[in-house]
Amino acid sequence: MTRNTPTREECARLDARDPLARFRSEFVLPEGTIYLDGNSLGALPAATPERVAALVEQEWGQHLVRSWNDAGWWEKPRDLGAKVAPLIGAAAHEVVVGDGTSANLFKVLVAALRLNPRRRVVVGESGNFPTDLYITQGVTELMGVSERRYDPRRQSLREALAPGDAAVVLLSHVDYHTGELRDMAEITRMAHESGALVVWDLCHSVGALPVHLSECGVDFAVGCTYKYLNGGPGAPAFTYAAERHHDTARQPLSGWHGHARPFDFAGEYQPAEGATRFLSGSQPLVADAALEASLDMWLRADLGEVRAKSLAMTELFIELTAAAGFGVVTPLPAARRGSQVSLSHPDGYPVMQALIERGVIGDFRAPDVLRFGFTPLYVGYVDVFDAAACLRDVVETGVWRAPRFSRRSQVT
């Protein structure tokens, strides 16, 4: 630790002044745990159980099929989309909530390729989250177009775009592995200049920092709601389509919820207005209820305050663990950092297991990365201080060498 590193008392003073501190009581968290894995699964909002129970026991149990009208079930994908919209800098009618990130990626990639039919290449990073890579493979194989992956450590996006054949660029706004934040405005501009459309995966940025899709001129975006947005495990994902593409975009999972007049039960598909055409079939309303409880809380949060506290916490954590011998995978400049710190250690897996046993929950990603997510609504500065102290202690004492910490579970 450097001389200027805050003490625990100074962290407590930061917590006392924290404008977001009032949100802490809006979450349920297990006793004795510091939860730094909200970048994987967000914590449970205190309002959620009651909202879910009301959906199950009243709307479903008592009102039954009438709730499609009376409880607004049919409109839920749009209503939830309107609540996600301000979090990503979009207009309400540009966002719908439904299906998972993988399916939504498939839809927008096909739609984007169709909007740019003279180009035949999808450009993306080789280290993107696997489902982005695999869905890109699924789309390109089916449509007979090709894929160009570049490794940003060896090649720039500008170089990858140089052949002038890119139809679509697909990137993650924040990298799931390194925690690196990409310059959405600059990359989108560069892609457009080269004649490509842009699809952003916001899974690791929505709810972690302000996102400005409209301002950056983004074409399409997808993202999940179960990480920083606290929508619940596997909660429905969202799809953003810029208004300028609403009349022309065609996605192939053309189910009846995306039809212009679904209750005509017409024989021919006719896409609905707005982002609604990106819907397919019925959505799990029980899961939607959980998500809505959380979004209603998020609408009261100031994303500028979230970002400021997030950067302060990630910086503090990097500082407090600097002397412990980890590699710092996450970029140090604030402008290139999401809300996550990734540290590397050759024995990262058992180190993380030992840390979890002591009540500090992060996660491990092969081959050697420990990930720590900092969620400003329910993690405070003292938590950061204590988590860093615990991590230093685990490494310095070597407790992680106990054989039980090396046993792999199926899911890491």
Next chain:
Amino acid sequence: MTRNTPTREECARLDARDPLARFRSEFVLPEGTIYLDGNSLGALPAATPERVAALVEQEWGQHLVRSWNDAGWWEKPRDLGAKVAPLIGAAAHEVVVGDGTSANLFKVLVAALRLNPRRRVVVGESGNFPTDLYITQGVTELMGVSERRYDPRRQSLREALAPGDAAVVLLSHVDYHTGELRDMAEITRMAHESGALVVWDLCHSVGALPVHLSECGVDFAVGCTYKYLNGGPGAPAFTYAAERHHDTARQPLSGWHGHARPFDFAGEYQPAEGATRFLSGSQPLVADAALEASLDMWLRADLGEVRAKSLAMTELFIELTAAAGFGVVTPLPAARRGSQVSLSHPDGYPVMQALIERGVIGDFRAPDVLRFGFTPLYVGYVDVFDAAACLRDVVETGVWRAPRFSRRSQVT
């Protein structure tokens, strides 16, 4: 009514002898309601609220990300698939639960077309449920194959298959509109003889009657779980893939949950064994918990008893409403009837609204069909008697002519 039509007292005696009567107390239903819309949204099982609350408050709230391992979240699509399997005559490893019916139809249609690459036509009925038609359009447009729709009132499937170019036949096992049950064994045999693969949509048959996918040699099937299976509004759907296709089937929504080794985070997609390759991304676990509570109940139900009571109830309802002036859309022979009775009436919409106001809930499908679903686990013979009496009264007294019953709600 004919002379042999049962009286209410005789119906009460049938209820008293009903081997399925014990299931009635396992459901929550609103007081004073006869619910005959379980073919649209199944009723709430009494065990569900507690199971959902346990998932939300304990597995998510207290155990957080660790539940992916400790609570079996990662395995849920396969575990739920294994619970659906006996209801559809499949082996456990042939079924997975996840995504919606529309997305799953897309996956299996593409997979089936790829398995039959010399054929270029998808054959289906013109009156199939719209999402089946629309997804077929989505698939055929994307793959550059064509579609042949036939109207079974004017042309037989044999005639539609005559050109010998069909790659895939897609049909609903029970028609959503008429309630007609198709001969799965005979149609599957006929399709195979013509060189086509078969995809069955089981939305209106699963949980309504025994389904024998393996025995009939079916290639692929999809179905929802929120109708007769009581999984909750918009509950996750299932996908069946016959074992013989497991090694060769390739679906394009190739997300990371369908990967052979997802936690390797490898760059290249490699499909998993078994039906797992039909998975894409994370599933809404809150909705899965509701579905699981219901499936655990269904595993105790005898589908032979369900079918026998279903046929007895639909027959009784047709008999009791015979003199009321409706057209009977549903086929009269038991072998061609699902668990639903569709009656036609030129003023079907206001008639249904008047009936609903009196506590008998069915639904209306344009242009003129009143649908009544009979769900043997929670509807009894006296319910059928009372519902029919109420319907007769609504029609005979003309109460449905009151203007308020003609006002259309957005969702019917």
